[in-house]
């Protein structure tokens with residue numbers, strides 16, 4: 187279903203990033219264009235079967251978000267390749283794609299479209315989404331005027347009514363108040379049970395232990411381990427305590 | 430071809446949503462906003478007509494329309510390329526989180542400016558009628574320079590938006606460039622001042638002049654330009670589009686590292 191082969195990602199670092207055109211040409215003439223690279227992922231390979239739920243763990247800056255960007259097709263790996271079958275819905279940041287000046291309703295269409303859905307689909311799901319997010323009275327209010335909890339509820343609701351083949355989530359679970367959290371957890375479980383292949387990044391080990399069928403552990407861009415949820419999580423916990 | 434059609438089908442909805450967003454935001458979602466954006470160039474037109482007719486004593490017949498044709502094309506080009514230039518940067522929050530082709534953001538910005546251009550074009554015709562110019566069936570041919578202009582702008586937008594991701598000072602350089610371009614485009618002066626000099630030949634290197642001249646020939650003199658003229662109009666647009674597409678293809682995967 188998902189194949190990741192020897193993926194390496196190098197970010198570009200240093201002042202090359204904010205050079206002016208003039209400086210660029212001067213340096214080019216002097217042959218002084220130096221690019222420093224930062225290796226955020228080193229030769230990562232793994233595969234995920236259909237219907238599996240893979241968790242990815244690792245300390246901050248270990249490359250979790252980066253691998254998700256590669257899997258979503260947002261970023262091309264510097265080396266290696268990936269293959270994914272089916273429609274991928276990446277939810278890397280709940281708020282991404284929402285526009286502050288536009289209303290809740292307009293935002294649902296915009297964000298839905300950006301997720302790759304067609305008009306019919308959103309028209310069809312619109313009622314469910316607005317009801318789930320508990321924002322019926324706020325339909326025509328600008329997104330900026332919502333409270334931050336309401337914003338994440340809207341974003342979550344929209345994201346959870348998608349029906350992709352592959353769902354990619356970057357620390358976007360558990361938002362809103364207690365009641366909403368319960369509701370959203372239930373909704374997510376339904377979604378996972380429907381046979382969608384999921385990749386989930388989370389810092390909550392409890393969540394990972396509870397939901398994932400296998401776990402990938404990244405550390406400083408390297409694959410530290412992959413396999414059985416319990417074993418990897420235990421190892422990770424020990425590692426974090428020693429640190 | 431099949432591939433292109435498939436792509437259009439796939440991205441039609443997201444594209445129309447983006448255009449809606451850009452259009453609404455531009456006009457602050459009000460009718461007044463749309464009106465205002467058309468009034469601004471009209472006001473400019475009024476000032477320029479006054480200055481050149483009264484102060485410098487231009488005698489040309491239908492001078493306002495002559496001026497309007499130049500102003501119309503030039504402000505469209507300037508506006509669309511300027512908003513197009515920043516389209517990738519201003520959507521960086523989305524581009525780094527959602528997998529949508531980046532050129533959609535550019536074309537959407539250009540579309541929003543194009544809608545404004547078409548509205549102003551209608552006012553142009555109203556002005557022409559008010560100035561007792563007879564509009565004939567020939568105005569239909571104006572679709573041709575408008576399409577060429579659009580392609581030219583997309584090409585320029587592709588080049589500028591890519592450059593802007595890498596070099597932030599492009600914005601200032603481009604400001605200077607458009608200022609110079611404005612003086613090298615016969616917007617308020619007549620081409621006849623170059624009669625017999627090499628500058629007249631050089632004008633043909635300026636695609637904006639070709640498009641403006643096309644409109645003037647059709648509207649003011651009721652004649653359709655020659656075939657070579659048509660080919661030149663298209664050629665410039667295709668050259669810029671080709672360069673722009675080449676740059677986009679080559680560098681768009683790198684945008685992400687710089688956003």
Ligand SMILES: Nc1ncnc2c1ncn2[C@@H]1O[C@H](COP(=O)(O)OP(=O)(O)OP(=O)(O)O)[C@@H](O)[C@H]1O
Nearest residue numbers: 197198224226245246247248249250251252253686
């Ligand atoms: N655009 C960028 N340019 C340069 N370096 C980057 C860029 N984005 C991320 N990095 C670097 O790549 C490394 C991995 O980042 P990434 O966001 O993948 O970490 P993460 O595992 O998601 O961390 P967290 O748990 O904090 O979310 C970090 O060291 C970060 O500094």
Ligand SMILES: [Mg+2]
Nearest residue numbers: 250251252356
């Ligand atoms: Mg992260």
